[in-house]
Amino acid sequence: MLNQELKNQLAQLLDLMEGDVVFKLSTGSDESSQKMEDLVNEVSDMSSRITVEKADLKRSPSFSVNRPGEDTGVTFAGVPLGHEFNSFVLALLQVSGRAPKEEQSVIDQIKAIDKPLNFETYISLTCQKCPDVVQALNLMSVLNPNITHTMIDGATFKEEAEDIMAVPSIFLNGEQFGSGRMTVTDILSALGQGPDASEFEGKEIFDVLVVGGGPASASSAIYAARKGLRTGIVADRIGGQVNDTQDIENLISVKKTTGTSLAVNLEEHINEYNIDVMKGVRAESVNKTDESIDLTLDNGAVLHTKTLIVSTGARWRQLGVPGEQELANKGVAYCPHCDGPLFEDKHVAVVGGGNSGVEAAIDLAGICKSVTLLEFGAEMRADQVLQERLNSLSNTTVITNAATKEITGDERVTGLTYEDTQSKEQQHIELDGVFVQIGLSPNTEWLGDTVNRNRMGEIEVDRLGATNVPGIFAAGDCTDQRYKQIIISMGSGATAALSAFDYLIRN
Ligand SMILES: Cc1cc2nc3c(=O)[nH]c(=O)nc-3n(C[C@H](O)[C@H](O)[C@H](O)COP(=O)(O)OP(=O)(O)OC[C@H]3O[C@@H](n4cnc5c(N)ncnc54)[C@H](O)[C@@H]3O)c2cc1C
Incomplete structure (x- = not known):
């Protein structure tokens, strides 16, 4: 079932297990069941810490990953190969007691959930966005006994998934909860468990506050921090459209990468610097006074800054015809x-x-x-x-x-x-x-008429990334720059940060 190279990698990962794990396996006599049994047995044969028990789970074939005597609620319905193999290995390590890499504040928010949440995610094994959702919900399930999560492979459960027309499709307690890539922060924020306004109270005024989490924002924030400026990022998620991208082959000097890897690299690079990263929140409005530029967030917090860089990017453009919204994710x-x-x-x-x-x-x-x-x-x-x-x-x-x-x-x-x-x-x-597939719309509605925008809603900037409002700069796909590409967004993010620095030393 697993090739030798994968087995070698897996053997190294299984060495990192910190406790015993029990797979509960529910299978029949069909081909998918046989494949699942082969996978589960092959993996358990590689570690003395893993045992396999037969069980009667809600779906067959499926298996759950548990601690001895304690069900975690993490279940795979369908063989987790393809892009989901990593989700399976990660779940195994986390259930064994391996600490997640999430920040403590996020872990605390997950543990604080005190109501039963039963998540089910429909995926396809070729979907690159799906593992992020599966891994996020598995982690929540491992950390909190009130939460369960089942990954359901649409190709294995064809009948059940007949009406699922977009993956990942996430259901909570039987109701549609979300679709598309979601990180733990996105899920917490959709559950109303995002960062509280009180977490932002009393923050000192920023020199540079960057709004958005894509390549333009990452570049702006890194350039600003490298100038020794007090820098913050406000973003609903890090990565931006890169999260929705499969292969990237035109980020010069990197021959080939994936959107998921680049998003992770952007976040790691940001975290190398003294940047206040405020994730899971969205900017709702901006107001300039004589003293500062004030940014109001969707949790009610107000942040103050001397300069602002808007890099809120763009999203898929919609046709705007009857039926489009009503049938989203239904075809x-x-x-x-x-x-x-x-x-x-x-x-x-x-x-x-x-x-x-x-x-x-x-x-x-x-x-x-x-x-x-x-x-x-x-x-x-x-x-x-x-x-x-x-x-x-x-x-x-x-x-x-x-x-x-x-x-x-x-x-x-x-x-x-x-x-x-x-x-x-x-x-x-x-x-x-x-x-x-008709292009993109800029995420700029929240700015109202604070800065000049063109008829498409793009922010008008000069060649230094300055808007018509002194102290407010913009970069990337949300601006009227002609070409929308990662490397161009990164370049314009750097320009905006250097321009903000220049503005600060002159004002
Ligand atoms: C499917 C696809 C494939 C692509 N392939 C390539 C490719 O191969 N090569 C290439 O160079 N380019 C590619 N692109 C284009 C590239 O991804 C974009 O040009 C680039 O990501 C733009 O970066 P950005 O930082 O300006 O904006 P974005 O990547 O759009 O990031 C903006 C971020 O800001 C957040 N945000 C929005 N509003 C708010 C708010 N009010 N408050 C807080 N946060 C907010 C968004 O959620 C997002 O995280 C592709 C795009 C898509 C969709």
């Missing part, structure tokens, strides 16, 4: 890498004929029965090489001059209506899913 999707496998042998459309739309269509053509790409203009805007690749595939169709008018469906997507912009005729296609 309307934005991330082909994550959700593509849920549309195996189904008919899908991709809206958008730029590079990301055409790449998505090519990717989906390998999984889905048919892919229809809808482009608003008369021609696709993607690179020629991508268009040629798309056109060479037998199960793809391209429709140009198509303005999407509605996504139809009740409980799940059943089709899409578009208008032919030339003939003005409405057409309808029957579909199981729609992937929206």
